[in-house]
Amino acid sequence: xxxxxxxxxxxxxxxxxxxxxxxxxxxxxxxxxxxxxxxxxxxxxxxxxxxxxxxxxxxxxxxxxxxxxxxxxxxxxxxxxxxxxxxxxxxxxxxxxxxxxxxxxxxxxxxxxxxxxxxxxxxxxxxxxxxxxxxxxxxxxxxxxxxxxxxxxxxxxxxxxxxxxxxxxxxxxxxxxxxxxxxxxxxxxxxxxxxxxxxxxxxxxxxxxxxxxxxxxxxxxxxxxxxxxxxxxxxxxxxxxxxxxxxxxxxxxxxxxxxxxxxxxxxxxxxxxxxxxxxxxxxxxxxxxxxxxxxxxxxxxxxxxxxxxxxxxxxxxxxxxxxxxxxxxxxxxxxxxxxxxxxxxxxxxxxxxxxxxxxxxxxxxxxxxxxxxxxxxxxxxxxxxxxxxxxxxxxxxxxxxxxxxxxxxxxxxxxxxxxxxxxxxxxxxxxxxxxxxxxxxxxxxxxxxxxxxxxxxxxxxxxxxxxxxxxxxxxxxxxxxxxxxxxxxxxxxxxxxxxxxxxxxxxxxx
Numbered sequence: 370x371x372x373x374x375x376x377x378x379x380x381x382x383x384x385x386x387x388x389x390x391x392x393x394x395x396x397x398x399x400x401x402x403x404x405x406x407x408x409x410x411x412x413x414x415x416x417x418x419x420x421x422x423x424x425x426x427x428x429x430x431x432x433x434x435x436x437x438x439x440x441x442x443x444x445x446x447x448x449x450x451x452x453x454x455x456x457x458x459x460x461x462x463x464x465x466x467x468x469x470x471x472x473x474x475x476x477x478x479x480x481x482x483x484x485x486x487x488x489x490x491x492x493x494x495x496x497x498x499x500x501x502x503x504x505x506x507x508x509x510x511x512x513x514x515x516x517x518x519x520x521x522x523x524x525x526x527x528x529x530x531x532x533x534x535x536x537x538x539x540x541x542x543x544x545x546x547x548x549x550x551x552x553x554x555x556x557x558x559x560x561x562x563x564x565x566x567x568x569x570x571x572x573x574x575x576x577x578x579x580x581x582x583x584x585x586x587x588x589x590x591x592x593x594x595x596x597x598x599x600x601x602x603x604x605x606x607x608x609x610x611x612x613x614x615x616x617x618x619x620x621x622x623x624x625x626x627x628x629x630x631x632x633x634x635x636x637x638x639x640x641x642x643x644x645x646x647x648x649x650x651x652x653x654x655x656x657x658x659x660x661x662x663x664x665x666x667x668x669x670x671x672x673x674x675x676x677x678x679x680x681x682x683x684x685x686x687x688x689x690x691x692x693x694x695x696x697x698x699x700x701x702x703x704x705x706x707x708x709x710x711x712x713x714x715x716x717x718x719x720x721x722x723x724x725x726x727x728x729x730x731x732x733x734x735x736x737x738x739x740x741x742x743x744x745x746x747x748x749x750x751x752x753x754x755x756x757x758x759x760x761x762x763x764x765x766x767x768x769x770x771x772x773x774x775x776x777x778x779x780x781x782x783x784x785x786x787x788x789x790x791x792x793x794x795x796x797x798x799x800x801x802x803x804x805x806x807x808x809x810x811x812x813x814x815x816x817x818x819x820x821x822x823x824x825x826x827x828x829x830x831x832x833x834x835x836x837x838x839x840x841x842x843x844x845x846x847x848x849x850x851x852x853x854x855x856x857x858x859x860x861x862x863x864x865x866x867x868x869x870x871x872x873x874x875x876x877x878x879x
């Protein structure tokens with residue numbers, strides 16, 4: 370991308386480690402202040418940009434007035450809208466930080482702004498929340514649109530889908546705003562890995578790169594959609610596919626045991642067995658599907674660590690116990706004298722009150738208020754992001770992109786070697802034999818994580834993996850913000866035009 374540089378000023382709210390600053394500085398922007406409250410992020414930001422701690426405007430909830438500036442950026446904390454969270458939106462106090470952001474936008478009157486959030490904000494279930502944010506932006510006298518963008522389309526080898534809200538003081542400038550079309554990244558995962566770890570094989574042709582074992586990398590242009598063989602392997606018991614590795618693939622199991630596992634896999638999402646998107650099955654359910662299944666066979670799968678038992682339904686017993694408020698709220702979910710686990714997990718009121726119902730159920734059983742009346746069987750590993758035994762996905766070096774980097778780190782790995790095969794079965798077996806069982810895979814390094822987010826390779830971060838992963842995982846992808854900044858400059862919004870409007874009166878804003 371050819372950059373058009375133009376002098377302008379900006380402020381960086383929820384600045385993190387400075388992804389917005391890196392992007393806009395390369396366009397000619399000058400940061401006149403940032404706001405951040407996390408000590409690690411502040412230290413990293415100030416160290417990399419050679420700023421004094423006093424340059425930090427501090428806690429956004431305490432800021433009364435911002436310095437004059439042209440563009441406001443904000444990566445508003447995303448937990449309230451994340452699909453991985455409880456999806457409480459403005460019911461979660463963290464969601465109120467949007468109000469603090471919009472208050473400062475209205476007070477400072479910059480010519481344009483860029484706000485970033487997780488893709489969950491644009492989900493249909495959060496329609497009202499996003500509509501509210503856009504309405505308040507409009508009430509402040511701004512014209513805005515939201516865009517759902519994938520970082521992989523704008524310069525980095527990472528599938529990172531985020532919502533960006535772009536706004537202007539002038540409707541004509543919003544109308545003139547144009548996103549460039551998605552474009553293939555100039556980097557692939559292999560390029561990033563080679564930047565940090567690749568070696569050249571003595572036997573390789575001159576100028577030909579190699580994997581870290583010195584072997585020529587496999588063809589990256591293989592059509593994955595045609596032959597169905599992905600460039601990563603998913604370790605998961607609740608999904609299925611040609612490159613899915615199940616628990617029963619990783620240890621000695623009989624054909625019969627595998628058949629029972631697939632029976633649970635195929636039926637656990639059916640509404641017949643509960644209201645959740647994934648329900649345990651009882652022995653009676655298994656026998657309805659296959660009358661020859663015996664309890665001992667299910668117990669054997671539990672012993673292998675593939676299945677687990679779940680206390681699923683509880684009967685309410687007559688009692689005179691004095692119960693606390695949380696216990697009463699759990700018992701209120703009883704229907705005809707029984708409580709089922711799916712009802713409790715699906716109850717929004719319990720989520721909002723953050724009631725640990727599983728712990729409470731154990732306590733109520735001990736108090737002889739409840740008794741378990743139905744045991745069901747479920748896969749031991751049911752959390753998609755956790756995978757199996759600490760492995761979620763292993764990406765081959767030929768992969769075009771790595772998955773979203775997250776603050777809590779992930780169980781995603783990169784293989785140290787590529788594999789090829791002519792069919793699905795052979796492909797999986799080659800992967801297990803040549804990569805997994807030989808433990809030829811690892812997590813990405815700090816330098817690779819920086820490149821995957823579009824930061825400089827040697828951007829200074831803490832030594833501890835948990836600390837640097839939290840910082841880089843919470844950041845924005847630099848090339849995406851750079852592209853958005855370039856598109857904002859192209860509207861001419863910084864070239865003069867109408868004078869900045871005064872803040873909207875408090876009565877209209879409240």
